[in-house]
Amino acid sequence: MSTDLDALFSPKSKLFDVPAADPSAATAFFLSKLHFECDPSDVWHDLQQGITGFTVLDVRSREAYAERHAAGAVSLPHWEITPESADGLGLDRDTLYVTYCWGPHCNGATKGAAKLAALGYRVKEMIGGLPGWEAEGQPVEGTSV
Numbered sequence: 001m002s003t004d005l006d007a008l009f010s011p012k013s014k015l016f017d018v019p020a021a022d023p024s025a026a027t028a029f030f031l032s033k034l035h036f037e038c039d040p041s042d043v044w045h046d047l048q049q050g051i052t053g054f055t056v057l058d059v060r061s062r063e064a065y066a067e068r069h070a071a072g073a074v075s076l077p078h079w080e081i082t083p084e085s086a087d088g089l090g091l092d093r094d095t096l097y098v099t100y101c102w103g104p105h106c107n108g109a110t111k112g113a114a115k116l117a118a119l120g121y122r123v124k125e126m127i128g129g130l131p132g133w134e135a136e137g138q139p140v141e142g143t144s145v
Contacts, residue, residue, distance in 0.1 A: 036113075038124045040070075040133040043098055047072055054096040056126070059112035070100065070130060071139040078112035086119045096122045103129035 021029065043056060056073040058065045065075035076089065078099075091097070097116050101108030106129060113123040126132070134140060 036124060037127050038098060039127050040136045040138055043070075043126055044133075044136070044138045053094070054098055056098045056100070057112060058101075058130075059099050059108050060101050060130075064102075066142060067144045068130070068140050068142040070133045071141050073100070076112070078108050078115060081112060081115040081119070083119065091116075091121055093121060096124065098124050098126050100126040100129045100133070103131040 020026070046054065047056075056070055057076045058069045058073040059076060059078040059081075060069075061077055062075050065073070069075070078101075081089070097113075099109040099112040099116070101112070104127075109125045109129060113125045116123045128135070130140075
């Protein structure tokens with residue numbers, strides 16, 4: 001009898017050693033991911049369509065934001081998000097906050113999203129960060145543009 005653990009040590013196929021999930025489990029998993037993340041093209045689409053109810057947050061340093069950021073984003077460095085500062089940040093609990101940082105090699109967007117969620121705000125992380133935004137051809141603003 002084979003187990004998933006046996007598959008980790010099998011020299012056979014790398015794709016089929018661990019069977020794919022049942023389609024209903026896969027549906028639940030992938031839909032679950034979409035509750036937590038979005039991509040730059042979806043964010044830009046909604047900005048272009050005038051969709052309201054969300055704010056894009058650049059959670060990098062204010063200096064990095066000033067130099068180059070996603071068009072329409074607001075600067076809020078993740079280390080400035082604290083329980084003590086929350087009231088003074090002017091955030092709205094009915095707004096969805098979309099965080100981004102330097103990209104896949106940076107977890108600043110995750111830290112910012114985690115802090116906001118812990119404070120009771122709705123959040124999603126924009127996958128790809130600023131490099132993903134630019135790779136999809138979305139506009140940037142700042143002093144280095």
